[in-house]
Amino acid sequence: MSNYSCSEPPYNYTTACNGEFTMESLQVRVPFIVTEIINTVHRQVSKALTTDPSKAEDGKLIISQLTTLIHEMSTNKPLTPIQDDHIGDIPQINSFLSKYYQENTWIDAPFLYWETYLYRRIAGIFLRSNNFKSFDYFADSKKKAFLDSVSAIAQLVAKVDLLVSECSETSASVAQDTIQKRKLVGFLEILQISLWGNQTDLSMFPDLKTADLEKMQANLLSGDNKHNLVSNDSEAIFHIAESAKADSISIVLDNSGFELFGDLLLAHWLIELGYTSKVIFHSKNIPWYVSDVTPWDFSYVVDSCANKDTFINDTNKSDPSFLENIATLSTMAQKWQSHLKSGVWQVQSHHFWTGPYQYTLLPEIAPDLWATLSQSNLVFFKGDLNYRKLISDLAWPTDTPFVRAIGAIADSTTAPAIIALRTSKAEVMVGVDPETFKPLDKNVPNWKSIGKYGVIQCSSGRFA
Numbered sequence: 345m346s347n348y349s350c351s352e353p354p355y356n357y358t359t360a361c362n363g364e365f366t367m368e369s370l371q372v373r374v375p376f377i378v379t380e381i382i383n384t385v386h387r388q389v390s391k392a393l394t395t396d397p398s399k400a401e402d403g404k405l406i407i408s409q410l411t412t413l414i415h416e417m418s419t420n421k422p423l424t425p426i427q428d429d430h431i432g433d434i435p436q437i438n439s440f441l442s443k444y445y446q447e448n449t450w451i452d453a454p455f456l457y458w459e460t461y462l463y464r465r466i467a468g469i470f471l472r473s474n475n476f477k478s479f480d481y482f483a484d485s486k487k488k489a490f491l492d493s494v495s496a497i498a499q500l501v502a503k504v505d506l507l508v509s510e511c512s513e514t515s516a517s518v519a520q521d522t523i524q525k526r527k528l529v530g531f532l533e534i535l536q537i538s539l540w541g542n543q544t545d546l547s548m549f550p551d552l553k554t555a556d557l558e559k560m561q562a563n564l565l566s567g568d569n570k571h572n573l574v575s576n577d578s579e580a581i582f583h584i585a586e587s588a589k590a591d592s593i594s595i596v597l598d599n600s601g602f603e604l605f606g607d608l609l610l611a612h613w614l615i616e617l618g619y620t621s622k623v624i625f626h627s628k629n630i631p632w633y634v635s636d637v638t639p640w641d642f643s644y645v646v647d648s649c650a651n652k653d654t655f656i657n658d659t660n661k662s663d664p665s666f667l668e669n670i671a672t673l674s675t676m677a678q679k680w681q682s683h684l685k686s687g688v689w690q691v692q693s694h695h696f697w698t699g700p701y702q703y704t705l706l707p708e709i710a711p712d713l714w715a716t717l718s719q720s721n722l723v724f725f726k727g728d729l730n731y732r733k734l735i736s737d738l739a740w741p742t743d744t745p746f747v748r749a750i751g752a753i754a755d756s757t758t759a760p761a762i763i764a765l766r767t768s769k770a771e772v773m774v775g776v777d778p779e780t781f782k783p784l785d786k787n788v789p790n791w792k793s794i795g796k797y798g799v800i801q802c803s804s805g806r807f808a
């Protein structure tokens with residue numbers, strides 16, 4: 345029996361309650377993603393047939409388990425316990441499943457639950473194999489989307505480098521309040537870069553073409569996206585950042601590639617302008633929602649940026665301004681590499697991030713992680729899934745205050761400032777004024793789930 349009600353908001357956001365988008369996800373979008381994984385493994389099997397028969401057999405077994413999974417989804421079977429793969433989190437996930445969602449089928453279960461269940465179950469299929477334990481079935485698409493972003497990356501690095509140097513100017517001829525204004529303007533820009541990078545997510549757009557990616561990035565570069573920001577606490581965030589130098593700031597990452605690049609620029613800004621002495625990046629430890637960052641992706645992106653050859657090809661090799669930007673990027677990324685060596689930047693992974701839990705449960709389910717996050721003054725949560733978990737994926741009325749929706753982790757005596765940078769790809773949203781959302785409700789079909797609108801929201805926690 346499910347423990348939610350579809351009749352009165354706020355209710356759990358489920359396929360059963362919310363027809364169109366979740367149903368489309370269950371029947372089309374997500375099966376497409378699983379089918380792409382099957383195709384990827386199939387290519388591995390074909391290669392291994394003559395050279396490594398045991399790998400080929402292993403691959404075939406994986407394909408059959410993935411096929412079973414698609415069949416269970418399409419025939420709306422109950423969500424069965426996940427087989428243990430011994431990385432440590434499955435018993436807790438299964439007991440959560442049996443406590444709250446026993447006997448739920450795919451359609452009954454909350455969208456948040458069945459989708460996280462699916463990605464965790466897929467990871468288990470690979471982790472339990474002999475030859476594919478550390479195989480990242482999403483690696484190729486993540487790499488491609490990153491390399492396709494070259495033009496936007498080159499332009500953004502130049503922009504951020506300039507903003508940092510303008511804000512760091514120490515000459516007596518520039519008044520302090522001018523520097524302060526520049527810092528505010530720069531901070532607002534950086535937040536926008538990190539926010540809109542979240543549009544380029546390969547689970548929402550699994551078939552993302554280079555031209556579509558470039559179009560999204562062009563909207564970010566031109567500033568057009570700013571009109572689609574429906575809730576914006578950026579100035580409040582700036583004042584919290586300014587009010588006290590933090591020992592650490594945390595960024596709970598979402599997608600690799602272009603979005604991660606924007607997050608690295610945010611971290612660069614925070615260190616260069618002295619807002620903190622340490623940035624902790626929180627990544628996933630298994631392939632997740634197609635393009636989420638794993639520690640491997642993190643190193644790949646930083647190292648690729650440090651290496652000038654990554655982006656230079658026959659088309660751009662004689663473009664002087666491009667080459668200048670790539671040189672700037674390389675210098676900046678070499679600094680990032682040394683931050684990673686010295687611990688100024690740290691990448692941490694925790695099982696909690698790939699569980700099904702809403703973040704009100706963070707202190708209870710992962711007290712160690714919550715202790716780390718609480719030591720940071722600011723914790724940035726990137727993207728749609730983190731946002732849904734922050735607000736327990738409930739269909740709150742759209743003008744519910746963000747602080748109310750995130751519940752206990754907004755505690756005003758102990759909690760860090762919690763910041764959401766999210767482009768909206770699901771029907772749940774809070775903290776938007778009626779004069780903003782009412783016209784959208786009326787005029788833009790499915791405006792909350794099309795990935796075009798964004799929010800920058802903040803709970804001030806102990807800085808209230």
Ligand SMILES: O=P(O)(O)OC[C@H]1O[C@](O)(CO)[C@@H](O)[C@@H]1O
Pocket residue numbers: 459542545547548598599633726727728729730732767769770
């Ligand atoms: O990468 P993000 O921003 O978390 O987006 C992924 C989310 O968007 C969706 O496509 C729709 O909610 C889900 O796959 C997932 O919740």
